Amino acid sequence: AQSVTQPDIHITVSEGASLELRCNYSYGATPYLFWYVQSPGQGLQLLLKYFSGDTLVQGIKGFEAEFKRSQSSFNLRKPSVHWSDAAEYFCAVGTGGTSYGKLTFGQGTILTVHP
């Protein structure tokens, strides 16, 4: 079965600093990978996705992520964090086959931004 691990439960950065959120996945085939952001009490907003092709994907709000097959990773990055980026971030893997399109989420990483 597929799984997603986000090793960092909570990350704190200063506004303007760079950010990297880690995500490792386990899946037997080529994965579909996603990063979502959730503000308190809200649903999830899709930041970016990887299906195939260029391993560096660009998303909304200045985020990007790089798929590294050899490391089974899909880390999220942003060069300069804004206070409004404070939220919880979820990495997810989408499956194929009989479970086509189902998402398995990581545990989430809470991002705190200091002024």
Place this chain on the structure above:
Amino acid sequence: GAVVSQHPSWVICKSGTSVKIECRSLDFQATTMFWYRQFPKQSLMLMATSNEGSKATYEQGVEKDKFLINHASLTLSTLTVTSAHPEDSSFYICSARQAVAKNIQYFGAGTRLSVL
């Protein structure tokens, strides 16, 4: 585009009563909708997958008689928590996907259920 509306956003009910949560795709036809449950400070756990016009498929450990899912149209799915108990208190989130772009799910804002 691709907006999913979930209603209500917050509901409080007495133990033993039933609660219905609606999930609507506002600007697209959702052939499949998903229902998730999220406990405080935890990730989303898939409860069930519903395809329009057919019975929902429940994940292992989810009581289908307690969590009734109906997906009667291409824009509406409902989750009814029957005979709710305090342990059912949680944050419930729905998502929807189109017939095309099947790997992309669009999420509602969630419903916080508190059972007294």
